Amino acid sequence: MNSLGIHKAPADTRVVVAMSGGVDSSVVAALLKEQGYDVVGVTLQLYDHGVALARKGACCAGQDIYDARMVAERLDFPHYVLDYESKFSDAVMQEFADSYLKGETPIPCVRCNQRVKFRDLLEQARDLGGDCLATGHYVRRVETPKGAELHRGSDPSRDQSYFLFATTQAQLDYLRFPLGDLPKTETRALAARFGLEVANKPDSQDICFVPNGNYVSVVERLRPGAAEPGEIVHVDGRVMGQHQGIVHYTIGQRRGIGVNEKSTNNEPLYVVRIDAATKRVIVGPKASLARDLITLREMNWLGRAGEAMEDVAVDVKLRSMSAAAPGRLSIGADGTAEIVLNDPQFGIAPGQAAVAYMGDRVLGGGWIAATAKLGQDIAAE
Structure with a gap:
């Protein structure tokens, strides 16, 4: 078994690497190439080149496509650019605008992973003959006798597991995350050792298609006169x-x-x-603002068959940068779930995600549909 947990020699293992043009995915490609894997790089062009070229910290367009191509040329492996602009617009941007008009606070990064990268790109990786799809996310895939589990990244300051809560078990079986055990400082040091020009490139912004963080302008452009x-x-x-x-x-x-x-x-x-x-x-x-009862929709469960799904003690992240709060999770048969927090939390926003953990393991998560304070009426936004 090789370092990716596949029963093949590295040279016989084709790894498709999702390359955004940033330092993380570039180092993933370089590490795997150094280890002797058959590496193929794929970059998605997700939105207008002109917008991306005009700002720093973007991803998946313009300069970033060029940077990914340069890494592939330097390390001598094939690299493909796929035009997913219409897919990205339909699957991510349109819902982003509609969500704000519903009074929600969306997380387009999750939808991008769920509907574009880990669905469409994953299928493309299979079409390219890939034995797996590798990304630069700071999360860990832990193999157990009962199958693969999704765990937090080892570096708490870089952990991205909150954004990957919608990853299905079938997707997790195919995905690999080579940076999950590394701190960002080591990733940049590796980029320098490999001689990659992106070694000091700034990290990409959370919402890649929002110029200068002005999300309102994007909503107004997509839905003129709706506000x-x-x-x-x-x-x-x-x-x-x-x-x-x-x-x-x-x-x-x-x-x-x-x-x-x-x-x-x-x-x-x-x-x-x-x-x-x-x-x-x-x-x-x-x-x-105090809320201790949360209703979720589109609950994605990564638990095992036979594991409890009712009144499960969990730690819950309600925002990507907030500390997890203890609570109890119960999952319905209709894709909904309910979380009762041990202590009320403040500023829980519909449209955001609630992600349940047991220690470092991600049990799953869903989209916040409604909140309430126990003993009071539910606030369905």
Whole structure:
């Protein structure tokens, strides 16, 4: 068995590497090539070249395609560029815009992994004769007697498992993550050792197709005129002002609300809820953000057959950069799930993901559909 867990000699093992043009995937390709694998690089062109060339930190277009090609030429392995622009628009960007208009806070990176990279690209890798698809994600694939498991990356500051919660077991069986045990500093040191020009290239932005972080401009371009004004309302019912579109707001937002951002008792105001139907932004003190009951949709379960799926003790990540919170997970038969947190959390936003862990192992996750405080009515945004 080789280092990728495949019963072949490295030279007889074709590894298709998803190359974004960044340092991580470039090092993956270089490491595998050095180990004697039959490496094939594939880069996806996902959106307009002109937009990408105009900004640093983009991926999957323009300069990044060129950088991936240069790495492949330097290391002498085949490299293909696939035009997935229409697929990416249909599977990721359109939903991104619609999600904001529903009052949600989407995570397009997850949808990209789920619907483009780990679905369409994975099938392309098979068509290229690949024995596996390797990526530069900082997660670990742990082989056990019962099959492969998805685990957090060893470096907590780089762990990307939150963004891969929608990975299915069949996909995980085919995927490999060679950087899962490495810190980023070592990855860059390896890039320098291999003589890769991308060794000091900045990391890509989370939302690659949003110029300068201005997501509102992307939504307005995709849905012209869809952002309509409405009322800003306090949780006690008072109308406090007007807004120019719910797309400007996210749950838990404190600054830039557009009204006097202090309550009558001088407490800071936060965005508590967004009512897309009435175009209302509801604001209130931090205490009104507390939620300990979460309903999920499109639950992806990576547990084993026979493992408990009812009232399971888990740690739950509710945002990519937040610490996990302990709670209990119960999974329905209809693709839904419910999480009861041990302690209320603040600023849980519909459209984001809730990812369940048992230690370092990812049990699965789903999209936050609704939240509530136990004993109170559920807040379905």
